Amino acid sequence: MKNTLEITPLKSWLDTGDKPLIIAGPCSAETEEQLVSTAHLLANTGKVNILRAGIWKPRTRPGEFEGIGSIGLEWLKRAKEETGLLTATEVATAKHVEEALAAGVDVLWVGARSTANPFTVQEIADALQGVDVPVFVKNPVNPDLSLWIGALERINRAGIKKLGAIHRGFSSYEKTAFRNEPMWDLAIQLKTACPNLPIINDPSHICGNRELLPYIAQKAMDMDMQGLIIESHIDPSVAWTDAKQQVTPAALAELINHLTLRKADSNNPSFEDKLAELRSNIDKLDDLIIQKIGERMKIAEKIGEYKRDNNVTILQVNRWDEIVQKRTKLAEALSLGSEFATKFLELIHNESIRKQNAVMNSQEQPTAEA
Incomplete structure (x- = not known):
């Protein structure tokens, strides 16, 4: 904006x-x-x-x-x-x-x-x-x-x-x-x-x-x-x-x-260098996460095709419950907040539903580049 x-x-x-x-x-x-x-x-x-x-x-x-x-x-x-x-x-x-x-x-x-x-x-x-x-x-x-x-x-x-x-x-x-x-x-x-x-x-x-x-x-x-x-x-x-x-x-x-006031920036060169290194690592991981989500959505599209061809509904509640239970437990084991994990999974799930819905309602088969 x-x-x-x-x-x-x-x-x-x-x-x-x-x-x-x-x-x-x-x-x-x-x-x-x-x-x-x-x-x-x-x-x-x-x-x-x-x-x-x-x-x-x-x-x-x-x-x-x-x-x-x-x-x-x-x-x-x-x-x-x-x-x-x-x-x-x-x-x-x-x-x-x-x-x-x-x-x-x-x-x-x-x-x-x-x-x-x-x-x-x-x-x-x-x-x-x-x-x-x-x-x-x-x-x-x-x-x-x-x-x-x-x-x-x-x-x-x-x-x-x-x-x-x-x-x-x-x-x-x-x-x-x-x-x-x-x-x-x-x-x-x-x-x-x-x-x-x-x-x-x-x-x-x-x-x-x-x-x-x-x-x-x-x-x-x-x-x-x-x-x-x-x-x-x-x-x-x-x-x-x-x-x-x-x-x-x-x-x-x-x-x-009792408020602790912190600075927005630091004038310490060694601090800035270390911060840049850590941010670079985050950038690499973010890129990898996006790539993996993209790969996941390609599989979701294939699932959509399979459901379409077999006249099966998109939403499978039992499967969604299974995902939430397993992944939130894994998230907690990795010290991630359960609320964050649930919201993240919901976003992934909603995008998967959107992808499958597009596949089911399209006249043409989606290509690998779609």
Whole structure:
């Protein structure tokens, strides 16, 4: 996917030195005292660059707390004046954009629900025309890389060059330990497609609980993300929204203190030489794997011909179950994750089915080169 984004580097508008960008604050601005007191505690940690707070909250069902509304912008302004922290909030309509900018909010972000709707994103983009403000775009609720990039492009074409992405995980039917599945591969694909785009991680929404935050935050740093956006409340036990995933400012400081920060590159020539050697070995193995998969698919085509000639269905459930059981055991013996092995086998199986289906429904016999 071609990268068409024109990006101003993060450090040109907010230089955090060799430390990650940290955006923190309550999920929702609830009261003036709650927001300002939390802001002071966060500022006192010396770890936070930007204060975040939800002013308008798009809830799944009506009747739930949907944000304090515009009055909260005045509280953000006061918090900024008293602490010196920059401020950030989510916008979901053109009116939100106008009110937030009028109140002096420094950074805006587009939420996951909004990113999923190109009409909403375009409305926000139109309201940002001619404005010089940093904007972050969260990934859409569902795992759709094109939708994520499309939202970034719409904001970028409105003239926003101080642009970034927020990886907050994706909805999944599978129940796991996470509120939203990280699906790191999609974040990696975004980094590959848009290498100059700053990407920060939202462990709060990925985890859904504070116990897993350190694990995801460290993983994000190891994936070379530029920062974190974490929900922090003066007293999470009484938070009006997402109480389980918020942490106190003190707990946030402790989490950040325990992060291991690694460099993206090394200036050590011997390290680079050894790394190049190991990568060369991987390249050779990757080529061999692709060749072997190609050979496997040739055999799958022959099986398709044999099934066609004998009027047998493509899918053989018992055979598939046998493959999964045997190969996953082998994968575990080789210290490969069972989830990886199952997904890999499913991809191979789906391609085999596709090949056999093409053979069965073609008028001509496939050639060796097909």
